[in-house]
Amino acid sequence: MAKRQTVSEVVQHYIRDYIVENKLRPGDQLPPEGDIAETLEVSRVSVRESVKVLQALGIVEVRHGNGLFVRGLNFDALLEILSYSLLFDQSSLKELYQVRKLFETGMLPEVIEHIREEHIQTCYKHLQDWEQNMTQGRPFRDQDRLFHVTLCQAIGNNLLVELENIFWIAYRNAVNKTFPDIAQRAYQITLDNHYKILAAVEARNVELAQQLMADHFEGIKERIEMKVEEAAE
Template sequence: MEFKPIKPKKIYEEIVDQLKGMITRGELSPGDKLLPERELADQLQVGRSAVREAYRALEAIGIIEIRAGEGTFVRELNTKSMTDIMSFAVITGKGAILELLELRKIIEIEAAALAAERLTKDNLINLKKCLDKMKEDVNKGVVGEVSDLIFHHAITEAAHNSLLTRVISSVSDTMKTEMKKVRERMYETPGRPEILYKQHEEIYQAIVNRDPAEARKAMLNHLVSTEQVLIQVMNKDKI
C-alpha cells in the first residue's frame, strides 16, 4: 500500500476558498463590501498578512476590487473572470482539474447534441476540415493538441449558442497544458492515436447524421476515455 504525502494549504489559500465559497453560495453578492483586513483577520484568528495576500489573489483574478479609501468589494463576474477563476483553481489543486473535466462532460455532451440538430452547411465544411487536419497529424505522428482544440471548438460553433461557446472556450483554454500532457501520454501507446482519431470521427459522423443521441454517446465515450488518461498522468506526475 502506497501513500502520497499530504500537501498542506497555505493560510491565504484557505481564506480564498472560504470567500469563493461564500460568493458561489450567494452569501456574498456583486457590490457587497468585504470586512477590512484587520477585522477579518481577527474573526479567522489569522495574521493580517494572510488576509492581505488572499485579497490580492482574489483581486488578481477579478473576483474582488480594492478601492483606495473605500474598501474591498465583490465584483461582477464576466467571461474573463470565469477563465481566471478556473485557472487559479487548476494552479491550486488536482481536485479542481477533475471538476473541470466533469464540467466539460456536462457541457460538451449537450453541445454535440445541439450541433447535430443545428448543423449548417458551413459548419459541416468546417468540421470536415478539422477532422482531416487531425487525420493528417496522426499520419505525421504529431501530438496535435491544437487540432483537437479546434475540432471541439467547431462543434460548439455548430451548436449556435454564443454563451456555450464562451464557456467551453474558457474551460478548454484553462486545461490546455494538461490536455497536451494527455495526448503526449496517449501517443506513447502504439495504436492509441488511431483510437483517438476514431473517437473524433464517430462524433463527427453522429453530428453529420443529425443524430443527437448518438452524438451524446460518442462525445461521452471520448471524454471518459480522455479523463481516464488524464487521471493517470496526474497520478504519475503527482499533481
C-alpha cells in the first residue's frame, strides 16, 4: 500500500512539477504563495513550510518583497550535509580524500586538452598570491581552491566546477577542524607540488601531471594518517 503524502510533500511536488511543466529557468518567478495555497486548497502556512524545505534543497529562493523564484544550479545542501558528517567520521574523511584524488587525476587529460594560456597564467597568479600571503602571514588557502577551480574551468563544464568547489571546501573544512595545527612546512610542500603540477600541465604532459597529482594526494594521506595516530596516543 502506497504511503499517503503529507500536505508538505504535496506542495513540494506541486512546485517541482510546476517548474518542470512550465519549463522555468533559474531566475524565473513562481506563483505567489497565496495562489499556490488557493490552487491546492491548503493553508499558506503549509505552503510556507514547504518552501523552506525547497529552499534548503537549493531548488527555490525567496526574495523578500519580490516573491518566489527558481534557483540556479547549486550544491549548498550537499556541502552542508557532507561537511557536517565529516566532523564525526574520520573514515569518511579518508573516503573523501580518495574521491578528490580520483577526481583531480582523472580530469587532467581533459584539462590539458582544453586549457588555454589565460587559464595557465591565472593558475600561476593564484600560486604567487598563495606564496605571498603565506610569507606575510595572511590567509592563503582560498588560493589553493581557486587553483583547482581554474583547472576545472578550462574544461568548460559548470557541473565539474561546482563539484570541485564542494569537494575542496568540505575536505578543507574537515581537515581544519580535525587537525588545526598542521605545520607551515606542510603547506609549503603543498605549494611546491602545485607549481610542479602546473608546469606539467603547461608542458601538456598528461602522464607526468597525473603522477604528480597522485603523489601530491599520497603526501596528504600520509600527513592525515600521522595526525590520526598522534591524536590516538
